[in-house]
Amino acid sequence: MAGEQRRHGTLPVQRMRSGDHAFCRYAARPAWDLVAAYVWRGLERGERVLVCPAPQTGPDEARTRLEENGPSLDLVCARGQLEFSSMRRLLHPAPRFTAARQWQRIQEETERALAHRYSGLRTFSDMHWIADLGADLEEVLAGEANAAHLFTARPYSEVCAYDSGAFEPAVLDAVRAAHPHDLLEAPGMLRALHTAGRVRLIGDADLATRGDWLASLREAFTGGPPEGRLVVDLSRLYFLSVGCASDLLNLATDARHKRIEVRLGRHQATLLARLGSHYLRHVTLIEDRDS
Incomplete structure (x- = not known):
């Protein structure tokens, strides 16, 4: 059953743990140092990590950006612990976004991670995918607010990144309130x-x-x-x-x-x-x- 998520407040990204669902915003370009810190924390914890950058950012560019803020990703990519994907690919073969389909796929990917002996799953998703898929914004926000079952019942964590130049301030305020946590803009603050x-x-x-x-x-x-x-x-x-x-x-x-x-x-x-x-x-x- 879907349910509302309780609001817990601000965290530094390094404090993200299994069961956490967090909002972050950025201006103009993603904060790759924040993404890198989140990714490496999950890898250190033995989790499988799924990164969905903005649709205009290919997997090779995303990997390069992460390696600018940390060591080589050759090993973790080769063994499948880290994967660069997209919301379009995650939802396939569904022709459109629905919260139910997204939840189903996250549950499947979490079970897949556990079956491969990872301690859980963590995802990073740049929310530019909403426009790319022509998704209904109200449906996306409702899904964000009612996803508690993904986090309380399974070893799963998620960061949703919103470009402040692509969404109205009222939307950003609403989606921030819908997440249990929001993140400091960058590590070291x-x-x-x-x-x-x-x-x-x-x-x-x-x-x-x-x-x-x-x-x-x-x-x-x-x-x-x-x-x-x-x-x-x-x-x-x-x-x-x-x-x-x-x-x-x-x-x-x-x-x-x-x-x-x-x-x-x-x-x-x-x-x-x-x-x-x-x-x-x-x-x-x-x-x-x-x-």
């Missing part, structure tokens, strides 16, 4: 989301983003009532450097908050503990098992 008593940091906290990291933390530590609780949510970070981790502890040391909760993954918790977080009694590390 950092985004901060502030709400009352809480800051969520997403992406990479390293030398390149350290200025934004410090500015975001300082805003969180100085905003709101200092006597209350502050939540610093790092559960959607992909990378946390020693320097940025030290920045967090230094700011927490001088904070006037009675309680600071840092929500984070196991590796981040280990790093903060080694840097002495246990000496700060008002700081509590809460490990997110899903991180």
Whole structure:
């Protein structure tokens, strides 16, 4: 049965896992570094990967673009773990797009991947195929919003990439809302989301983003009532450097908050503990098992 997908928010592409369905947008040309990161993460996890670039981009060009952002793909292509295809080819021999046909083919390809002893299937699809196939946009959007059964019942993940120059802003807003996740525009970025008593940091906290990291933390530590609780949510970070981790502890040391909760993954918790977080009694590390 088809069903609506719950909205979970923004992720860095490297955090995409089996069961995730994500939206991304690009302007003028695809973000091949994002595609490469997504592809290689799947290959490392032992998944079969299916890449459907824009119809005007042939498989040889797509492969060249990916190899510009990573090592040679000779081995994974030769053994069939990575395949360059298209929505037209995926739907064949159906003469037109329907969500039911797309779901059927994805289920078949997922079963095929498992039969060949891969851990699952992940796909990347540039949505220029909608115009190429003359598909009904409303039907495509309905399919995007009601595909939860593909992700909850099978080891499958998918990124849908929309060219912001080819779709109206209202359409992009609607399709973004229909996906459980949207992706940061490229690897290596950092985004901060502030709400009352809480800051969520997403992406990479390293030398390149350290200025934004410090500015975001300082805003969180100085905003709101200092006597209350502050939540610093790092559960959607992909990378946390020693320097940025030290920045967090230094700011927490001088904070006037009675309680600071840092929500984070196991590796981040280990790093903060080694840097002495246990000496700060008002700081509590809460490990997110899903991180």
